Amino acid sequence: MAAKKFRVQIAFDECKGCGRCLKACPKKLLAVGNALNKQGYLAITAENADACIGCGSCFYQCPEPGAITIFEITE
Amino acid sequence: MSEKIKFGRSPVFFDPFERRPGPIKKNMHYCPGCGHGILHKLVAEAIDYHGIQGKTMFMVPVGCAVFAYYYFNVGAISVPHGRAPAVGTGVARAVPDSYVISYQGDGDLAAIGFNEFLQAANRGEKISIFFVNNSNYGMTGGQMAPTTLPGQKTATTPFGRNVLTDGFPVHVAEMVNTLTAPVYIERVALTSTARIMNAKKAVFKAIENLKNRKGFSFVEVLAPCPVNLKMTADQINDFIENQMIPEFPLGCIRDRSAEVENGTVPPAPAHDVESVKKVLFPPALENAGAVKENTSEIFNRELRVKMAGFGGQGILSLGITLANMARLRNFNVSWMPSYGPEQRGGAASCAVIVSRNRIPSPMISRDCDLLIATTQTALDKYIGELKDDGILIYDNTAVTLPELPAAMTKVGVDAVGIATRDVGSPKFVNSVLIGVLSVVLEQKGLLNAADQADFEQAFTAAVREKFGKKPGAVESNAQAFAAGRQGLSK
Numbered sequence: 001m002a003a004k005k006f007r008v009q010i011a012f013d014e015c016k017g018c019g020r021c022l023k024a025c026p027k028k029l030l031a032v033g034n035a036l037n038k039q040g041y042l043a044i045t046a047e048n049a050d051a052c053i054g055c056g057s058c059f060y061q062c063p064e065p066g067a068i069t070i071f072e073i074t075e
Numbered sequence: 076m077s078e079k080i081k082f083g084r085s086p087v088f089f090d091p092f093e094r095r096p097g098p099i100k101k102n103m104h105y106c107p108g109c110g111h112g113i114l115h116k117l118v119a120e121a122i123d124y125h126g127i128q129g130k131t132m133f134m135v136p137v138g139c140a141v142f143a144y145y146y147f148n149v150g151a152i153s154v155p156h157g158r159a160p161a162v163g164t165g166v167a168r169a170v171p172d173s174y175v176i177s178y179q180g181d182g183d184l185a186a187i188g189f190n191e192f193l194q195a196a197n198r199g200e201k202i203s204i205f206f207v208n209n210s211n212y213g214m215t216g217g218q219m220a221p222t223t224l225p226g227q228k229t230a231t232t233p234f235g236r237n238v239l240t241d242g243f244p245v246h247v248a249e250m251v252n253t254l255t256a257p258v259y260i261e262r263v264a265l266t267s268t269a270r271i272m273n274a275k276k277a278v279f280k281a282i283e284n285l286k287n288r289k290g291f292s293f294v295e296v297l298a299p300c301p302v303n304l305k306m307t308a309d310q311i312n313d314f315i316e317n318q319m320i321p322e323f324p325l326g327c328i329r330d331r332s333a334e335v336e337n338g339t340v341p342p343a344p345a346h347d348v349e350s351v352k353k354v355l356f357p358p359a360l361e362n363a364g365a366v367k368e369n370t371s372e373i374f375n376r377e378l379r380v381k382m383a384g385f386g387g388q389g390i391l392s393l394g395i396t397l398a399n400m401a402r403l404r405n406f407n408v409s410w411m412p413s414y415g416p417e418q419r420g421g422a423a424s425c426a427v428i429v430s431r432n433r434i435p436s437p438m439i440s441r442d443c444d445l446l447i448a449t450t451q452t453a454l455d456k457y458i459g460e461l462k463d464d465g466i467l468i469y470d471n472t473a474v475t476l477p478e479l480p481a482a483m484t485k486v487g488v489d490a491v492g493i494a495t496r497d498v499g500s501p502k503f504v505n506s507v508l509i510g511v512l513s514v515v516l517e518q519k520g521l522l523n524a525a526d527q528a529d530f531e532q533a534f535t536a537a538v539r540e541k542f543g544k545k546p547g548a549v550e551s552n553a554q555a556f557a558a559g560r561q562g563l564s565k
Contacts, residue, residue: 014102018107018108024267039102054081059083061113061268061271063111063113063115064112065085065146066084070082073076073077073078
């Protein structure tokens with residue numbers, strides 16, 4: 001059985017850039033982006049989204065309901 | 076290859092937030108890094124997990140979370156400041172198969188609503204309360220809260236909270252622990268992911284207790300407020316870890332949920348929907364459906380009435396009777412009393428507006444159509460508000476008229492005398508006055524002879540509504556109405 005794969009996705013316009021998720025990610029996949037979103041915040045971006053291990057830390061740290069979504073990829 | 080969502084937006088949230096005004100419909104209104112959002116997600120997840128979404132009633136507080144009903148797709152009541160446990164008690168008792176969640180901040184629960192909260196806890200109401208402790212008043216701009224730490228700078232304690240003048244932080248969870256009834260008390264924090272997972276367990280436990288109707292569950296949540304405390308996400312986590320947690324130690328303070336048996340759904344209270352409807356929407360007239368068009372002016376215009384006298388004379392009741400008469404004829408009405416703190420004596424007045432249209436304001440300060448004054452002070456005070464061609468009904472034993480415009484209709488009547496002589500008690504003075512009023516309206520041409528019966532029927536219906544259980548009182552009031560008509564006709 002192949003190891004489970006995950007993907008983290010950040011909704012660009014829903015992020016308020018508070019930065020709670022940055023430290024929470026054990027793989028340090030997240031970083032502050034360099035573009036302002038619709039709300040006027042520097043949204044967080046996921047640099048290597050497919051390296052996500054699906055722990056959910058960033059999801060539970062995030063105060064927004066749907067800014068972070070983690071997908072489980074099945075072959 | 077397929078993808079499925081492992082962590083994502085909870086189905087307990089609306090998607091999008093249609094109720095939220097403005098163009099942003101996917102986000103909550105909270106500041107960046109706010110703990111409310113994190114706790115909202117945990118609560119939503121717990122509601123979803125335990126499958127109680129359809130029967131959850133959410134008591135929305137005053138404070139930052141005041142718009143929680145934009146977000147949670149559950150029943151919600153927006154409650155006055157601090158009264159969430161009191162309203163929640165009412166909901167839990169009136170709708171026994173509902174699940175009541177109260178979500179409150181520290182200004183709401185620990186300050187203005189502390190008594191409601193403690194009493195609800197002491198009664199062991201079967202509700203779950205989430206208490207967000209962020210050590211300041213967030214919504215109003217970061218003022219000192221009961222939970223502000225000693226020395227902590229806030230908008231109202233710029234030099235730090237001084238315990239000599241401002242007291243010490245309130246330890247709500249420990250205070251609740253002194254009571255017998257609560258089943259589950261825990262304090263958690265929203266800082267590191269491990270702490271948030273503990274918070275999640277506590278929230279799930281509280282919702283589970285709610286679902287099993289174990290009893291009062293209370294979770295205090297130390298939440299970040301980075302914007303008001305002017306900190307970054309990391310700094311606020313350090314602040315909670317190093318300053319708040321030593322003051323407010325984390326952990327489960329009480330958990331009796333294993334000992335307590337699951338509660339049952341108590342029978343619904345005797346007030347079934349039909350009886351409530353009957354009280355709220357009484358049949359308009361005795362022979363409902365037979366409402367005919369009235370041609371008299373009084374039935375088709377706005378009428379602004381002011382009654383004034385001293386407290387205890389029945390001024391306010393007179394206003395209510397008039398308002399009810401109009402309400403039973405499907406008018407819009409407003410009744411606005413004004414009286415002193417004493418039950419008897421002092422000045423009392425009330426303003427009644429009757430209209431076929433909307434009533435923008437219940438106050439009357441000018442353009443009054445009808446003034447009923449029973450004392451000299453009342454007359455002197457309110458005569459200026461009466462229109463020049465208005466109607467003045469006054470007690471001619473108590474009032475001396477000043478010089479008044481000639482167009483004004485002035486009717487002096489000894490209503491108390493008539494009530495005492497003809498009906499046997501001064502208690503019926505209000506009905507005498509309404510009888511007098513009907514004659515005055517006729518004389519002014521506002522009420523046709525044809526519609527006189529409808530006016531009287533409205534009066535009878537209003538009296539019957541009030542004194543329905545005392546047939547004698549209904550009869551005597553009808554007698555007083557007739558006496559008033561006669562007394563003036565003579």
